[in-house]
Structure formats: C-alpha cells, structure tokens
Amino acid sequence: MSNEAVAAHAHHEDYLAHKGFRSWALTLDHKRIGVMYLFTTLFFFLTGGVLALLLRLKLLTPGPALFTDHTYNVLFTMHGVMMIFLFIIPAIPSSLGNFFIPLLIGARDVAFPRLNLLSYYVFLAGIVVTIGSLVSPMDTGWTFYTPYSARTGAAITTLTLGLFLVGMSSVLTGLNFIVTIHTLRAPGMSWYRMPLFIWAMYATSVIQVLSTPVIAITLLLLAAERLFGVGFFDPAKGGDPLLFQHFFWFYSHPVVYVMILPAMGIISEVIPVFARKPIFGYRAIAYSALAIAFIGFLVWGHHMFVSGMSTTAGVIFSFLTFFVAVPTGVKIFNWIATLYRGSIALDSPMLWALAFIFLFIIGGLTGLFLGALAVDVHVHDTYFLVAHFHYTMMGGTVMGLFAGLHYWYPKISGKMLNERLAKIAWCLIVPGFNITFFPMFILGVQGMPRRWAEYPEKYQGLNTLATVGSWILAAGIIIMFVNFWRSLHRGATAPANPWQGNTLEWQISSPPPEENFEVIPTIHEWPYNYGTDRRAHDGEHHRQA
Amino acid sequence: MASTTDKHNEAPSGAHKEAPVSARLGIWTFLATELLLFGGLFTAYAQFRGMYPELFHLQHLKLSRPLGALNTVVLLTSSLTMAVAIGAVRRARQKTMNLCLMLTLALAGVFLVIKYIEWSHDFAEGIFPKTNIFWGLYFVMTGLHGLHVVGGMAVLAALIVLARKDRINAEHSAPVEVFGLYWHFVDLIWIYLFPLLYLIG
Numbered sequence: 121m122s123n124e125a126v127a128a129h130a131h132h133e134d135y136l137a138h139k140g141f142r143s144w145a146l147t148l149d150h151k152r153i154g155v156m157y158l159f160t161t162l163f164f165f166l167t168g169g170v171l172a173l174l175l176r177l178k179l180l181t182p183g184p185a186l187f188t189d190h191t192y193n194v195l196f197t198m199h200g201v202m203m204i205f206l207f208i209i210p211a212i213p214s215s216l217g218n219f220f221i222p223l224l225i226g227a228r229d230v231a232f233p234r235l236n237l238l239s240y241y242v243f244l245a246g247i248v249v250t251i252g253s254l255v256s257p258m259d260t261g262w263t264f265y266t267p268y269s270a271r272t273g274a275a276i277t278t279l280t281l282g283l284f285l286v287g288m289s290s291v292l293t294g295l296n297f298i299v300t301i302h303t304l305r306a307p308g309m310s311w312y313r314m315p316l317f318i319w320a321m322y323a324t325s326v327i328q329v330l331s332t333p334v335i336a337i338t339l340l341l342l343a344a345e346r347l348f349g350v351g352f353f354d355p356a357k358g359g360d361p362l363l364f365q366h367f368f369w370f371y372s373h374p375v376v377y378v379m380i381l382p383a384m385g386i387i388s389e390v391i392p393v394f395a396r397k398p399i400f401g402y403r404a405i406a407y408s409a410l411a412i413a414f415i416g417f418l419v420w421g422h423h424m425f426v427s428g429m430s431t432t433a434g435v436i437f438s439f440l441t442f443f444v445a446v447p448t449g450v451k452i453f454n455w456i457a458t459l460y461r462g463s464i465a466l467d468s469p470m471l472w473a474l475a476f477i478f479l480f481i482i483g484g485l486t487g488l489f490l491g492a493l494a495v496d497v498h499v500h501d502t503y504f505l506v507a508h509f510h511y512t513m514m515g516g517t518v519m520g521l522f523a524g525l526h527y528w529y530p531k532i533s534g535k536m537l538n539e540r541l542a543k544i545a546w547c548l549i550v551p552g553f554n555i556t557f558f559p560m561f562i563l564g565v566q567g568m569p570r571r572w573a574e575y576p577e578k579y580q581g582l583n584t585l586a587t588v589g590s591w592i593l594a595a596g597i598i599i600m601f602v603n604f605w606r607s608l609h610r611g612a613t614a615p616a617n618p619w620q621g622n623t624l625e626w627q628i629s630s631p632p633p634e635e636n637f638e639v640i641p642t643i644h645e646w647p648y649n650y651g652t653d654r655r656a657h658d659g660e661h662h663r664q665a
Numbered sequence: 666m667a668s669t670t671d672k673h674n675e676a677p678s679g680a681h682k683e684a685p686v687s688a689r690l691g692i693w694t695f696l697a698t699e700l701l702l703f704g705g706l707f708t709a710y711a712q713f714r715g716m717y718p719e720l721f722h723l724q725h726l727k728l729s730r731p732l733g734a735l736n737t738v739v740l741l742t743s744s745l746t747m748a749v750a751i752g753a754v755r756r757a758r759q760k761t762m763n764l765c766l767m768l769t770l771a772l773a774g775v776f777l778v779i780k781y782i783e784w785s786h787d788f789a790e791g792i793f794p795k796t797n798i799f800w801g802l803y804f805v806m807t808g809l810h811g812l813h814v815v816g817g818m819a820v821l822a823a824l825i826v827l828a829r830k831d832r833i834n835a836e837h838s839a840p841v842e843v844f845g846l847y848w849h850f851v852d853l854i855w856i857y858l859f860p861l862l863y864l865i866g
C-alpha cells in the first residue's frame with residue numbers, strides 16, 4: 121500500500137463524521153449498519169448473560185431457593201432464545217460481516233445497500249416481537265418441541281413470528297453477502313486471493329440461505345397448529361412429532377456452523393498477522409469451510425438418537441457426524457501449523473485466538489463423544505451436553521468474536537484499546553470460563569440431567585464451583601466492556617494499520633472513509649505474504665489501479 | 666426482492682440494458698430459499714399421504730376440480746402477460762409494458778377471488794384446517810401460496826407506479842425482469858399444488 125493513498129484519504133470524511141439519529145437510522149452505509157448490528161447483538165449477549173448468572177445463582181445450592189422451578193424454566197428458555205437467535209447467530213455475520221466484507225474485497229458497499237438496511241429493521245421487528253412473547257412465561261426451552269409447544273399456554277405463536285422475522289433478516293443478509301462476494305470483488309481478486317474471512321462468510325451465507333427457510337416453514341406450521349388447530353406435529357390428531365424434530369434439526373444443526381464458521385474466519389485472519397507467517401494450507405482452510413457447510417446439512421439426525429428414530433438411521437447419522445470433524449480438524453491443524461515457528465506477538469487479538477483454539481478443541485472433542493451413538497444415549501440431556509455446547513458456542517464462537525472485536529476495534533472506532541485492561545479481562549475470562557463449564561462435564565458423566573432447577577446433594581460441590589466460576593467470568597466480561605467503552609473516549613488515535621496486516625481494510629484510514637476506497641484497488645496476490653523477507657515488497661501488494 | 670444494485674456500486678461505465686448480474690443472482694438465490702420454504706410443505710405432504718392414503722383419496726374428492734383448473738388457467742395466463750411485459754420493456758415499448766403489468770395484476774386478483782369462493786364454500790360445509798390432516802395441508806399450502814400472490818400484487822402495483830414515473834424503462838428494466846422470475850415461480854408452485862391436491866389426492 122502506498123502512503124500517498126493513505127494521505128489522500130486523510131482529508132476525506134470518515135464514516136462516523138455525520139452525527140445525529142437520522143444519519144444512522146436511514147444510512148445505507150454497510151459500516152454503519154454493521155455497527156448498529158454490533159450494538160444490538162452485544163446488548164443481547166449482556167442481557168442473556170445476566171440471565172445466565174441468575175440461573176447459576178439458583179444452582180449454587182441444591183434445594184429450593186431464589187425462585188420456583190417454573191421460573192427457572194422460563195429463565196433458561198429466555199437465556200437460550202436470546203443467546204441463540206438474538207446474539208450468536210447474527211452476531212458475527214451481521215455486524216463484523218457487514219462491516220468488513222466490502223472492505224476486505226475492495227468494494228464500496230454490499231450489493232444491495234437498501235436491502236441491507238431493510239434486513240436490519242426486519243431484525244429489529246423480530247426482536248420486538250420475540251421479546252414481547254418472552255414476557256409471557258415461556259417454558260419450552262429454545263427448541264420448543266411439539267407437541268408440548270403446540271399446547272402450552274405461553275405465547276409460542278408470537279415467539280414463532282418473532283423468530284420467523286429474525287430468520288428472514290438473516291436470509292436477506294446472507295443473500296446480500298453471496299451476491300456481494302460474487303459480483304463486487306476488486307479487480308484481480310480471484311477466489312484464491314480472497315481473505316479467508318470472506319470464504320468463511322461465504323460458506324456461512326450459503327448455510328443461512330439454504331437452512332433458514334426450513335425453520336421458517338416449521339415455525340409457520342407450528343403457528344398454524346396453534347392458531348387453526350391443524351395437527352401436523354400432534355400425534356393425537358394423526359400428526360407426527362418426529363417431523364417437527366427432523367425439520368427443526370435440519371435447520372438447527374447447520375446453524376451450528378452459522379455460529380462457528382464466521383469465528384473460524386476471524387481466527388484465520390488473526391493468526392497469520394500475529395504469527396507473522398503466511399497462513400498454512402490456504403486452500404485447505406477455504407475448502408474445509410465449504411465442506412463443513414455441505415456436510416452440515418447431512419447430520420441433523422444426531423440430535424434425535426433418543427427420539428425413536430430407527431437404529432439404522434441412527435448409525436448413519438452417527439457416522440456422518442464423525443465426518444464433519446474432518447474439515448474442522450483440517451482447519452485446526454492448519455492454524456497450529458501456521459503458529460509453528462512463527463514469531464508470535466501476544467497482542468490481545470492473538471490471545472483470544474489462542475483461547476478459541478484451546479477451548480474449541482475441547483468442545484469439538486466432546487462433540488465426538490456425543491456423536492458416538494452409544495455414549496450419547498448415556499449422556500444425552502445431561503450436563504455433559506450443556507458443557508459441550510457452551511464450550512463450542514461460548515468457548516468457540518464468543519472467543520472468536522472477542523478476537524475479532526479486539527483485532528478490528530481500531531478500524532471500527534479509530535481508537536486503540538487499552539492492552540493492559542484487555543489482558544486483565546482475558547486472564548479472568550478464560551479461567552473463569554473453564555471453572556464454570558468444566559465441572560459440568562463431570563456432572564454430566566455423573567448423571568446430572570440438564571434443565572433441573574434443583575438437584576441431589578451429591579452434585580453440590582461441582583455446582584457451587586461452577587457458580588463461582590460464572591462470577592469470575594462475569595467480572596472479566598465487565599472489564600472487557602469497560603475497556604471498549606473507555607477507549608472510545610480515551611483511547612489513543614489508531615493508525616491506519618496498527619497490526620501491520622496485509623488485507624485491504626488496513627490500507628485505508630481508521631475509521632474508514634465513507635466510500636471506503638478513493639480508488640478501487642487492484643489485487644496482485646493473496647493477502648498472507650507475511651515474513652521478514654516480504655516486508656520490503658509490502659508496497660506492492662495492493663497497488664492502486 | 667425486487668431491489669436493484671444501488672447506484673454507487675455500479676461500474677462507472679454505467680447503463681446496462683439487461684438486469685445487472687447482481688440483481689439476477691439475487692433473485693435466483695431468493696427463489697432457492699422460496700423453494701426450500703415450500704419444500705417443507707411438500708415433505709409434510711409426502712409424509713402424511715404415505716401415512717393416510719385412503720383419507721387423502723376420500724377428502725380430495727370434495728375439492729372442486731373445475732375451479733382449480735380455472736385458476737390454473739388464470740395463473741398461467743398471468744405468467745404469459747408478465748413475460749410479454751418483460752419483452753416489451755426490453756424493446757422500450759412503454760405502453761405495452763404498462764398494459765401487461767395491469768393485466769397481470771388483474772389476473773392475480775381473479776385468482777384470489779376464485780380461491781376465496783372455494784374457501785368460503787369449504788367453510789360453509791363445515792370444513793376447516795383442523796378437520797383433518799388433508800385439510801390442514803390444503804389450507805396451509807394454498808394459504809401460503811395465496812400470500813405469495815398477495816405479495817406479488819403489492820410489488821406489481823409498485824411497478825406500475827414506477828413505470829408511470831418513467832423509473833422503469835429499457836435502460837433500467839431490472840425490477841420488471843426480476844419480478845417476472847418471481848411471478849413465474851409463484852405460477853410454478855401452483856402447477857405442483859394443483860395436481861397434488863385436486864387431481865391425485
């Protein structure tokens with residue numbers, strides 16, 4: 121990147137220059153829309169987190185305390201729904217994806233900016249309806265299995281409508297990204313010169329677009345069931361509850377990859393920058409994203425081992441499930457190979473990336489236990505499962521999100537974070553996380569079922585430990601957010617490229633100008649040529665057209 | 666779904682006669698999602714038909730084949746007028762396009778009126794979605810399809826207004842072309858629904 125181009129941007133207005141409510145509410149700028157998504161989803165992360173702390177507080181002691189069993193059901197349903205549908209599914213794609221996809225491919229915006237804003241408002245509408253329904257005590261868990269969900273008195277119909285809207289927003293966003301990545305790449309950016317975050321987002325968008333309609337129709341059928349009394353899922357009326365589960369998991373399993381793939385994309389960006397090495401196995405990482413997306417559609421049945429499905433089907437699903445582990449393993453291998461003999465800089469984004477790898481490996485391996493038919497029947501619906509999915513979702517995706525937030529914070533806000541505070545937060549969150557969730561594996565093996573508000577004495581020790589862990593975790597998260605907020609006002613001004621990255625977003629000022637690029641850059645090679653001998657050539661990587 | 670690329674993203678070379686790649690790719694992706702949405706219903710249909718063949722046979726006899734057939738003709742015709750509208754806009758025949766869009770809108774209206782007659786007839790006979798699985802499927806499938814027709818009519822009305830203001834023309838034809846694909850899709854779904862529900866039940 122030539123310095124003249126940076127200078128040329130210096131007097132150009134950055135995307136945050138305009139102030140006022142209208143300039144945000146009516147914006148078509150993908151960066152602002154990304155920021156709005158970021159605030160919205162993080163809000164639900166924090167709210168869902170407070171609920172989690174309440175749940176853990178209740179489990180501090182075995183007996184009745186604090187609130188009733190029913191309240192417990194309501195709270196874990198709210199926690200699950202918020203975390204899954206309002207936070208983790210949209211979090212990375214809609215916020216960081218929106219902000220960085222156009223920047224990373226050298227485009228001025230996404231393909232359909234108006235559609236982009238529309239999908240934000242559809243998301244908001246979905247949130248309002250969802251929250252509205254959660255106010256009525258909802259106790260089905262986030263999977264709302266029929267026939268219970270078709271009969272319970274809670275506002276399931278409203279909830280399904282809300283989630284339908286949230287899903288629609290996610291389809292529109294995915295569609296927008298697919299078209300953007302196909303049509304708006306800068307000249308010279310062939311598919312193999314795309315940053316890996318883009319590959320990940322592409323695979324994610326494909327899953328979103330192909331699986332969300334299935335949950336949409338499922339929710340519509342559930343609504344029809346409740347409103348008009350059709351009995352598709354109700355055995356009493358000749359319907360088939362397994363049909364619901366098939367539909368539900370046909371969506372919800374692939375969606376696990378909507379949760380994890382974007383985080384993997386972030387890790388693939390962060391690691392080469394902070395190891396100062398070219399990423400190892402670029403194509404393998406790129407293809408494995410697509411492979412995960414593809415296989416992800418074939419394995420939904422592993423959620424239904426105990427549902428009365430045929431044994432043959434069970435064995436097939438079990439086998440296919442192991443298969444997904446292959447591309448995932450490929451990625452992890454490649455990251456570690458990249459780290460190997462790198463000159464590693466332990467800045468905060470890298471620390472989060474390392475936490476991701478460590479925790480996600482635990483989550484992934486225990487997933488294999490669950491995927492193995494025989495074991496799963498034993499630990500199914502115990503705390504083993506709760507530990508597993510928190511390790512993958514929080515230990516994986518959320519750590520990936522944190523890596524992304526620390527990595528791109530200077531670009532988004534134009535300010536540097538306080539590294540010391542960031543590291544203190546890390547030192548609380550990573551151990552706190554393990555203290556909270558690791559005991560749950562043991563509890564699960566010992567047989568403590570999930571979704572219990574009270575439990576036998578013998579499980580007390582580990583439960584108390586987990587609850588104390590959740591406090592440490594919470595303290596770390598508070599410090600991290602204080603850091604985000606504080607740095608907005610007091611942070612040092614960020615240079616264009618604080619981490620010496622090669623991808624395009626670092627070649628423009630921080631925060632980026634409104635139109636991203638004065639001149640659309642022409643790409644001559646892939647972005648991962650790090651290493652001392654390459655430094656001299658830095659200026660040639662993304663020479664301007 | 667009928668949105669087009671925003672101005673500031675287009676290549677500076679500007680005007681293109683055909684709908685831009687992005688618009689076409691966008692609508693095809695959207696239609697893929699629609700296909701999956703209806704796919705769920707077709708799966709449910711297959712499942713329950715397999716479970717209750719006699720029920721399906723007995724119940725489907727209560728549907729009016731003549732009305733169903735008439736509606737098929739109406740919808741197919743509207744697909745034709747839509748195709749003519751697209752041909753017209755490409756050749757800058759503004760008037761023909763306008764006329765055809767309005768015809769399409771009118772035919773869509775006729776389709777819904779006939780559907781309304783069928784449904785109210787059913788209700789009068791005491792047949793409701795909860796009567797049994799067949800009717801549940803029937804009302805949900807035709808209902809969702811009907812909602813797609815209603816949505817299509819709203820977009821058609823918007824297109825007609827835009828055409829009046831000369832916002833749609835040979836240079837800028839993407840909205841009509843893209844909507845045409847959607848409309849053919851709605852037609853296509855009906856072409857599956859009609860035999861499944863009315864003919865082979």
Ligand code: HEM
Pocket residue numbers: 169172173175176196197199200201203204207208260261262263506510513514518556569570571572590593
């Ligand atoms: C702040 C740390 C968190 C703590 C302490 C925590 C704690 C808990 C607890 C105690 C339960 C109830 C388990 C049961 O009784 O079966 C639960 C359920 C759940 N959590 Fe978390 N959680 C945290 C973060 C997250 C995150 C970040 C996500 C997802 C992104 C998440 C997703 C879920 C889901 C999906 C459920 C299942 C709800 C259900 O059974 O319907 N949690 N969590």
Ligand SMILES: [Cu+2]
Pocket residue numbers: 372373376419420422423
């Ligand atoms: Cu799964």
